[in-house]
Structure formats: structure tokens, C-alpha cells
Amino acid sequence: MTETIKPQYRQIWQTVQTIPVGKVASYGQIADLAGLPGRARLVGKALGYVPKSGWQGQKVPWYRVINSQGKISLPFGSKGFEQQKQLLQNEQVVVTGCRIKLKNFQWQPSIDELLFKLQF
DNA sequence: GCCCTGACTCTCA
DNA sequence: CTGAGAGCCAGGG
Numbered sequence: 001m002t003e004t005i006k007p008q009y010r011q012i013w014q015t016v017q018t019i020p021v022g023k024v025a026s027y028g029q030i031a032d033l034a035g036l037p038g039r040a041r042l043v044g045k046a047l048g049y050v051p052k053s054g055w056q057g058q059k060v061p062w063y064r065v066i067n068s069q070g071k072i073s074l075p076f077g078s079k080g081f082e083q084q085k086q087l088l089q090n091e092q093v094v095v096t097g098c099r100i101k102l103k104n105f106q107w108q109p110s111i112d113e114l115l116f117k118l119q120f
Numbered sequence: 121g122c123c124c125t126g127a128c129t130c131t132c133a
Numbered sequence: 134c135t136g137a138g139a140g141c142c143a144g145g146g
Contacts, residue, residue, distance in 0.1 A: 008143095027128055042143060044127035065127080069135095073127040080127080123146090130140080 005049075008036060012046040013055050019064045022091045023107035024100060026068040033109070033117070044073065063087040070102035 015034040019025050025033075027040040036042065047062040054060060063084040067073045074081040076098050085095045093105050 031128090036142095038129095039142060040128040041126065041141080042128090045143075047127060062127085067127080068129055075127090084127095125145090126143095128141090130138105132138090133136095 008034075008039075008042065009046040009049055011035065012043050013050060013060050016047070016060055016062060016065060017058055019061055019107055022093060022105070024064045024066050024088070024093065024102070024105050025107045027065060027073075028068055029107070030065055061087075064091075064107075066100060070100050070106070072098045072100070 011034045012030060015030050016025075018033075027043040031037060031039045031043045034043070043065065047060075047065060050060045050062050072081055072084055072095075074084060081098070088095050088100070094101055
């Protein structure tokens with residue numbers, strides 16, 4: 001195996017996979033849950049390195065990750081942007097322009113889920 | 121080791 | 134809510 005995948009990226013991808021269908025989370029939120037506080041930008045970079053065909057037999061829902069403003073961070077009109085928008089809409093998430101209604105779709109991990117993570 | 125860049129975030133007006 | 138400015142961390146030249 002000549003894979004040069006960094007541990008931090010694996011951690012980020014794994015956390016992203018815990019986002020429920022129909023919900024979205026911010027980069028900072030993922031970074032924090034992944035145990036990498038203050039590395040929101042690293043999360044964005046890590047998502048860019050996600051294998052196209054998935055990881056560990058599972059797909060990584062990178063499109064469920066947006067910035068704290070509730071907007072898609074990809075350049076408006078870019079291919080990735082349109083793909084993200086489309087995938088989100090496929091999961092009943094309302095996307096207006098480049099914006100998403102966080103009030104209705106932002107993932108809010110319950111205290112139970114947080115405790116569950118801490119048990120590991 | 122310095123400097124610039126980036127799928128970010130917080131604060132303030 | 135929106136936009137501008139500053140802060141932060143890691144990667145690449």
C-alpha cells in the first residue's frame with residue numbers, strides 16, 4: 001500500500017460520514033467533532049482529497065459540508081458547486097442560489113451522540 | 121525558513 | 134442579514 005493518506009484526513013472523512021441524510025454541517029463543526037479544533041480550512045482541503053470512488057467501501061458525503069454562513073463554499077457556477085447543490089436537493093435539502101436554510105437543515109448532534117463518541 | 125494561498129470563522133458596522 | 138477586515142492552520146514554492 002503506497003497510500004500517503006494523512007491520519008487527519010481519515011479522521012475528517014470518518015466524521016463527515018456520520019452526518020445524517022438530509023442534514024448539513026459546517027467545516028468548523030466537522031473539525032471540532034473530528035478532534036481538530038481550529039482546522040476548519042483543513043477540512044475543506046481534506047474533502048478535496050476524498051477518493052472519487054469513496055473510502056473504505058463507503059461514500060463520503062462531502063456535499064453535506066458547507067461553511068458556517070450556510071452557503072456552498074465552491075465557486076458559484078463551478079461543476080463541483082452544481083454537483084453539491086444537486087446532491088443536496090436529492091436529499092430534500094432546500095438550496096436557494098448558493099444558500100441553505102441552516103435553521104431547518106443544520107445538523108445538531110445530540111448530547112447522546114457526543115457521549116457516544118467519547119466512549120471510544 | 122519565509123511568503124503566499126485557501127471548499128474557513130469570528131467580529132464589527 | 135450582508136459585507137469588510139483580521140485571525141488561524143497547514144501545505145507548497
